[in-house]
Amino acid sequence: MPGLIIFLGALLLSLVLIKPQVVLYDQGTGRHLAMGRAIWANTSIPVADPLSFTYADRPYLDFEWLFDITSYYILVTYGLPFLIFVTFLIYSASVTLFTFHLLRQRIQVFTCLSFGFLLSIANYVHLLTRPVIFTYLFLILIIIAWNNWLKKRRPRLSFALILTIFIIWTNIHPGFASGLVYIALASLGYLLDNHKQHWPKLRKQIRRIFIAGVLCGLVTLLNPYFIRLHEKILYLVFKSKTLGLLEESLPPDFTDPNGATLFFMIYLISLPFILISKRYRYSELIPMLAMTYFAFKSQRHILLLAPIALLPMARTLDYYLKRLLPSRLLKKIDQFTLLEKKAKKQWLWGTGLALAIGISFLSISSQKNLRIGVSNFHPAAKVFIDSNKANFQRPIISSVLAGNILYYFHPTIKVPFDDRVDFYGDKISYQFLDAFSAKPGTENFLNNYDFDSAILHRGEPLERLLKTLPEWTVCYEDKNVIIFTR
Numbered sequence: 001m002p003g004l005i006i007f008l009g010a011l012l013l014s015l016v017l018i019k020p021q022v023v024l025y026d027q028g029t030g031r032h033l034a035m036g037r038a039i040w041a042n043t044s045i046p047v048a049d050p051l052s053f054t055y056a057d058r059p060y061l062d063f064e065w066l067f068d069i070t071s072y073y074i075l076v077t078y079g080l081p082f083l084i085f086v087t088f089l090i091y092s093a094s095v096t097l098f099t100f101h102l103l104r105q106r107i108q109v110f111t112c113l114s115f116g117f118l119l120s121i122a123n124y125v126h127l128l129t130r131p132v133i134f135t136y137l138f139l140i141l142i143i144i145a146w147n148n149w150l151k152k153r154r155p156r157l158s159f160a161l162i163l164t165i166f167i168i169w170t171n172i173h174p175g176f177a178s179g180l181v182y183i184a185l186a187s188l189g190y191l192l193d194n195h196k197q198h199w200p201k202l203r204k205q206i207r208r209i210f211i212a213g214v215l216c217g218l219v220t221l222l223n224p225y226f227i228r229l230h231e232k233i234l235y236l237v238f239k240s241k242t243l244g245l246l247e248e249s250l251p252p253d254f255t256d257p258n259g260a261t262l263f264f265m266i267y268l269i270s271l272p273f274i275l276i277s278k279r280y281r282y283s284e285l286i287p288m289l290a291m292t293y294f295a296f297k298s299q300r301h302i303l304l305l306a307p308i309a310l311l312p313m314a315r316t317l318d319y320y321l322k323r324l325l326p327s328r329l330l331k332k333i334d335q336f337t338l339l340e341k342k343a344k345k346q347w348l349w350g351t352g353l354a355l356a357i358g359i360s361f362l363s364i365s366s367q368k369n370l371r372i373g374v375s376n377f378h379p380a381a382k383v384f385i386d387s388n389k390a391n392f393q394r395p396i397i398s399s400v401l402a403g404n405i406l407y408y409f410h411p412t413i414k415v416p417f418d419d420r421v422d423f424y425g426d427k428i429s430y431q432f433l434d435a436f437s438a439k440p441g442t443e444n445f446l447n448n449y450d451f452d453s454a455i456l457h458r459g460e461p462l463e464r465l466l467k468t469l470p471e472w473t474v475c476y477e478d479k480n481v482i483i484f485t486r
Contacts, residue, residue, distance in 0.1 A: 002350070003343030004336075005103065008113055009096035010353040012120050016088040016361050023087045025375045026128045027400050028419050030407030032064065033372070036072025037410070039065060045224050049423065051406055053394060053414040054449065060423060061225055061232055066171035067131035080372075081365040085358050087129045094137040095120045096350070098307055101144050107314045109337040111321070115314045122263035122306045135175030138165050140307045142179045143186075149212070150190050150283070159212065163219050170220045174233045178304050180220070182287050183213055189283035232422065242421040242429035248300040260302040264295060267305070270313045279319045280312040288312065373404035376457060381481045382408055388475075389413065391453055391485050396446065398436060398457040401481065405455060416449065438465040454484040 015022075023029075031051070038050040039062075049060040062068065074083045099116030103109060126132055142165060149158040169176040187209045194202065223229050236243055243249055252261045271292075274280055280288075288309045294301040322330060371379070385392060385405075392413050397405055402418035417424060417432040424432075435442045438461035454472070456463050458480055466472040466484050476483040 002346060002353075003340040004109060004113060005096060005099045005116065005340065006343075006346055006350050006353065008099060008116055008120075009092045009350060010357065012095055013088055013092040013354060013357050016085055016357065017364070020081070020084050020088075020361070020365060020370060021374045023084050023127055023129045024370070024372055026130055027373065027376070027403035029129045030372045030403035030405075031418055031420075032068050032130065032403075033072050033075060034403070034406035034410045035062060035065075036068035036070070036075075039069045040072055040076075051410060051414060051418065052416060054416040055424070055428075056414070058423075061228060063174050063223075063225070063229055063232060064131045064172060065224065066168070067134070067173065071129065079362075080370050081362050082358075083129060084365075084370065085361050087127070087133060089354060089358075090133050090137050091120075091123060091127050092354075094123060094140055097137075097144070098140045098310070100346075101140070102311060102314050103337075103340060105311060105315065107311075107318055108321070108333050109340040110333060111314050111318050112340075114317075115310045118263055118266065119306055119310060121259040122303055123259075125258050125260045126300075126303060131173040132175060134169065135173050135178065136303055136307070138169045138176070139179055139182065139304060141165055142182060143307055146183055146186060147283070150187070150209075162216060166216055166219050167222050170223050170229070174229075174236070175304075176220060177230075177233050177237075180213075180217060181290075182308065183216055185287040185290055186283045187213060189281065189286040192282040192286075236422050240421065241426045242424075242433075246421075249298045251297060252295070252299040252302060258299075260299055260306075263306055264299075264302045267292075267309050267313065270316060273320070274312050274316045277316050277319050279316040284308070284312050372407045373401075376400060376480045377404040378478045378480055380478060381476065381483070384476045384483065385409065385413070385455070391475075392455070393453075394449070394451050395453040395455050396435070396449070396451045396462075397455045398460060398462075399432070400457050401455055416451070436460050436462050438462045443469070452486050454486075456482050456484070458482055 034051060035046075039045060042050075045062060045065050046060055049055055049058055071083060074086060095116050098119055099112050102112040102115060123136055126136070142162060145158045145161045145165070149155050149162065166176060166179065169179065191202070191206060191209070194205065197205075220230070221227065225232075252264055254261060254265060257265060288305070291301060291305040291308055295305045325333075386409070389409070389412055392409075395405075395413070395416070397415050397417070399417060399419055402415040405413060406415060406418070417428070421429045431445060435445045436456075442462065442465060454462070454466060456466075458477075463482055467474070471486055472484045473486075474482060475485050
């Protein structure tokens, strides 16, 4: 029979039957699919921006091009339900793989399940059809494979897997940089863990790790932009001011915690116990403390901290449980753990359950029930815009709606601005954000860009301003969207 971890993975995957639309809530999904359609139509990665009319001639670096084209291919070939299912499958696989990793570290099975469930709660925050979901899966795989390679467990296979992951990851999401940072910090910790070895042996390990790390860095140059991709990432991390305005880039809010913040709170409570009990290795401690610093600065980094911190957290909990629980209960837990390790054909059961859930999902879902922009773009708004396309040649569009407009109407309708702050830059991004907030000078801004219409999310200050200007007329409105013509 399959073990309990497979059932945990199946339970997480079965969420697709309960709440399939949740992965479509982010407006960026529509933008990625529109970009994938543009790449598909032109059979090449764009060198200039194909989505906006304000900066159509500006050089564009699409560092997520592989996700864009792959997700669009899945959409047009197998339909939106299958694209949603693949997203849930990646989410479930990430948690399941890491829970198995905990079990292999001699952690008791119920502790493994508890921390696997905790990881699923944290990752649920970014359960979206966006390329970032691959970053969490790939980071987990890098953690597992790099530690196997360091300990010379099937080293050739592990290192081949690492290089393959980096090549794919580099072309899907800039989060591959977190994998390189982890390798550097974990390797430093590994050398500290083994610093008492004889110098010739230690020197050989240093050389082995250095060569491997350099190779990992070099394969990330296998992308359409070569070193320019890395320059863009450094700009976003250290210089971009607009990126810091996004909700996920803000420090964690402990007064209104989401799944990621809840994990971070549990981690901070656990940290003193980890340090006191010394149930860690430097190869775990150094990356963990470094990522803790970044997690305080930005809550999106909490999800990178989670797979790094969970192993010492689980090991510490095991340490204290063995001292607090009765020996008879511990013996029973050890028996369950042994049964979990001996469960037969785990992969076969997991694949079978995934297929069963997938077939069930595809049989009860249809394109009519599922749509992009479900949270903020009513079908009636789509019908209205579709029947009046001539009036929307130069619309100003709320950034939370831009991705939906691109998905449904590109290339007929293009946007002036969307969520790609890396492309527009700080100066232009602040101009549009100030306009949406109706700050002084907004009227001049609207005139300078010669907007002929406005598609706005309800409640924005710009909506109230346009209602006071005589040249702007409301032509459509619902609870989420209001549309003006000029």
